[in-house]
Amino acid sequence: MKVLNLGSxxxxxxxxxxxxxxxGETIQAxxxxxxxxxxxxxxxxxxxxxxxxxxxxxxIGQDGAVLLETLEKAGVKTxxxxxxxxxxxxxxxxxxxxxxxxxxxxxxxNSHVTPEYIDQVLKHFNRGDILLLQNEISNVxxxxxxxxxxxLTVVFxxxxxxxxxxxxxxxxxxxxxxxxxxxxxxADTHTEDAQEILQELRKKYPKSIFVLTLGDKGSYYADxxxxxxxxxxxxxxxxxxxxxxxxxxxxxxxxxxxRTPLEAMRYASLASSLxxxxxxxxxxxxxxxxxxxxxxxxxxxxK
Ligand code: RIB
Numbered sequence: 001m002k003v004l005n006l007g008s009x010x011x012x013x014x015x016x017x018x019x020x021x022x023x024g025e026t027i028q029a030x031x032x033x034x035x036x037x038x039x040x041x042x043x044x045x046x047x048x049x050x051x052x053x054x055x056x057x058x059x060i061g062q063d064g065a066v067l068l069e070t071l072e073k074a075g076v077k078t079x080x081x082x083x084x085x086x087x088x089x090x091x092x093x094x095x096x097x098x099x100x101x102x103x104x105x106x107x108x109x110n111s112h113v114t115p116e117y118i119d120q121v122l123k124h125f126n127r128g129d130i131l132l133l134q135n136e137i138s139n140v141x142x143x144x145x146x147x148x149x150x151x152l153t154v155v156f157x158x159x160x161x162x163x164x165x166x167x168x169x170x171x172x173x174x175x176x177x178x179x180x181x182x183x184x185x186x187a188d189t190h191t192e193d194a195q196e197i198l199q200e201l202r203k204k205y206p207k208s209i210f211v212l213t214l215g216d217k218g219s220y221y222a223d224x225x226x227x228x229x230x231x232x233x234x235x236x237x238x239x240x241x242x243x244x245x246x247x248x249x250x251x252x253x254x255x256x257x258x259r260t261p262l263e264a265m266r267y268a269s270l271a272s273s274l275x276x277x278x279x280x281x282x283x284x285x286x287x288x289x290x291x292x293x294x295x296x297x298x299x300x301x302x303k
Contacts, residue, residue, distance in 0.1 A: 001053070001128060001129060001130065001256050002053050002054075002055060002125060002129045002130070003047055003052050003053065003054045003055070003129070003130045003252065003253075004054075004055050004057060004080075004121065004124075004125050004129060004130065004131050004132070004152075005043055005044045005047065005054055005055070005056050005057070005131075005132040005133075006040070006057045006058060006113070006118065006121065006131065006133055006137065006143055007038065007039060007040015007041065007043060007044065007056065007057075007058050007132065007133065007134050007136065008038035008039055008040040008041065008058060008089055008105075008107075008110040008134060008136035008137050009036075009038045009040060009041045009056075009058050009059075009060050009064060009067040009071075009081070009088060009089060009109070010037045010038035010041065010067075010089040010090050010091045010105065010108075010110070010136075011034060011035075011037070011063070011066070011067070011088055011089075011090045011091070012035040012036070012037035012038075012090070012091045012093055012241070012281055013032070013034055013090060013091065013092050013093065014032070014033050014034070014035060014093045014095060014241070014279075014280065015029035015031070015032055015092075015093065015094050015095070016029055016032075016095050016096075016097070017029050017030065017094045017096060018030065018096070018097065019096065020096065020102050021094065029094075033279070035279075035280040035281055035282060035283055036066060036067050036070040036281075036282045036283075037091055037093075037241070037242065037280075037281035037282055038058075038067075038089060038091070038110070038136060039134040039136050039157065039159055039244075039245050040056065040058055040110075040134055040137070041056070041058075041067060041070070041071060041282060042242045042246070042249070042281045042282050042285065043132060043134065043157070043245045043248050043249045043252075044056040044071060044074075044076045044249070045070070045071065045076060045249065045282050045285050046245055046246045046247075046248065046249020046250055046253075046271065046285050047076075047132075047250075047252060047253050047256075048071075048074045048075040048076045048249075049074060049075070049249070049285055049287045049288055050249055050250045050254070050267070050288055050291070051253055051257065052249075052252065052253040052256050052257070053256075054075075054077065055076070055077040055078075055079075055080055056071050056076050056077070056078055056080070056081060057080040057081060057082075057117075057121040058081055058082075058109075058110065058113060058137060059081070059082045059083075059084050059109035059110060059112050059113055059117075059137075060081060060082075060084070060088045060109050061083075061085070061086050061087040061088040061108055061109040062085065062086070062087070062088075063087060063088050064083065064088040064109065067088060068081060070282060074282075074285075080121050080124065082117055084109045084112050086108065086109060086112075087106075087108045087109065088108050088109050089105065089106060089107050089108040089109055089110040089136070090105070090106050090108060091103050091104065091105045091106070092104045092106075093241060095239050095241060095279075098237065099237035099238055099239050099240045099276060100240060101239070101240060101241050103241070105136065105160070107136070107137075107138075110136055110137045110138070111137070112138065113137040113138045113139050114138070114139065115139055115142045118139060118143050118146060119146065122143075122146055122147060122150060122152075125147075125150065125152060126150065126151070126152075127150065127151030127152070128151065128152075128153070129152050129153070130152065130153045130154075130155060130252065130255075131143065131147040131152045131153070131154050131155065132155045132157070132252060133154070133156050133157070134156075134157045134158075134159055135157070135158050135159055135160055135161065135162060135165065136159075136160065140156075140168065141167070141168040141169060144156070144172055144173065145169065148172045153174045153175070154172060154173050154174050154175070155173075155174060155175040155176075155177065155252060156170065156175070156176055156177075157176075157177045157178060157244075158176065158178055158182050158186060159178065159179070159182055159244070161181070161182045161185050161186070170186075170205060170208075171205060171208075173208050174207075174208060175208065175209045175211070175252075175255075176201070176205070176208055176209070176210050176211070177211040177213070177247075177248045177252075178210075178211070178212060178213070179213045179214070179215070179244060180194065180197065180212065180213070180214050180215070183197045183201060183210075183212050184197055186201060186204075187200035187201045187204060188200070188204075194212055194214055194217070194220055195220070195227070197212065198210055198212055198220055198222045198227060201222075202224075206224070207224075209221075209222070209223040210222045211265070213244055213247055213272075215240075216232055217232075218230050218231045218232050218269070219232075219247070219265060219269060221261045221262075221265050223261070226261070228261075228262065228265075230265040230266060230268075230269050231269070232269055232273055233269060233270045233273040233294075233298065234273070235273045235274065235276060235277045236277050237276050237277070238277055238278055238279055239276065239278065239279045239280065239284065241280065241281045241284075242275055242280070242281030242282060242284055242285065243272045243275050243276045243284075244272070245281065245285075246268075246271050246272045246274075246275040246284070247268045247269065247271065247272040248268075249285070250267050250268040250271040250291070251264045251265060251267075251268035252264075254267055254268065266295070267291060267295065270291055270294055270295055270298070271285070271286055271291045274286040274290065274291065274294065
């Protein structure tokens with residue numbers, strides 16, 4: 001089974017700050033680094049590191065060679081990525097000492113994903129393959145429609161959440177992987193209770209499977225027959241950027257390998273806890289050997 005991730009590729013300009021800049025305030029960063037990122041790229045890297053057979057598709061600009069090299073080094077297939085004129089997408093990220101972040105993205109080449117390009121990409125995939133999408137590229141609804149017509153399993157991470165999502169035909173989505181804020185908006189509810197958010201989501205999209213991540217409160221899995229909670233694996237928090245992407249990639253790799261939802265959630269949770277203990281988005285994603293080693297250690301402690 002192949003996984004196609006049609007997603008964003010960004011250059012992350014990351015500033016370490018003591019506090020987030022307030023309205024009208026100029027602040028001095030204590031460190032500046034550039035990383036490869038984008039929810040798409042991060043999730044492809046997490047999938048590949050978790051052992052999935054993943055193809056990345058999306059658009060880079062003239063400055064995007066480093067994005068391709070980073071994907072390839074992690075084992076992601078990149079022959080479908082298109083190079084456009086103009087700049088690649090980028091993100092301006094403030095990271096505080098407690099690991100929290102604020103992110104601004106500029107679409108750049110990510111905004112030039114056209115229906116014609118999506119058609120060309122989808123020709124390489126067949127019934128039973130998986131399409132993963134986030135909400136950082138253009139023409140997401142078109143990709144969902146066309147992929148379903150071909151019999152692919154559609155997985156949607158509605159991040160960043162935008163008002164345009166209301167107009168997508170999300171009844172055709174097989175899996176949603178989303179955080180609490182996104183879940184609340186998609187369910188159109190104000191409840192703080194994660195199980196109630198999931199109940200509302202399942203009412204709205206009864207055929208879909210949901211994975212709801214809750215930061216340090218863990219995560220939930222819900223489908224038509226089961227709902228369960230997965231605890232976090234505690235770790236020292238340095239930078240939370242890309243933690244959700246790590247979770248998504250590891251969870252989906254588990255599903256692609258036909259692991260049980262319980263196993264897929266457990267590995268995803270452990271992988272994302274390792275990622276928050278390091279700087280950067282894509283560089284913080286652990287490889288499978290490290291995740292399996294840590295999992296064995298936790299099992300020994302459990303006994
Ligand atoms: O999820 C983290 C990512 O969000 C960053 O890498 C940044 O590029 C933005 O897309």
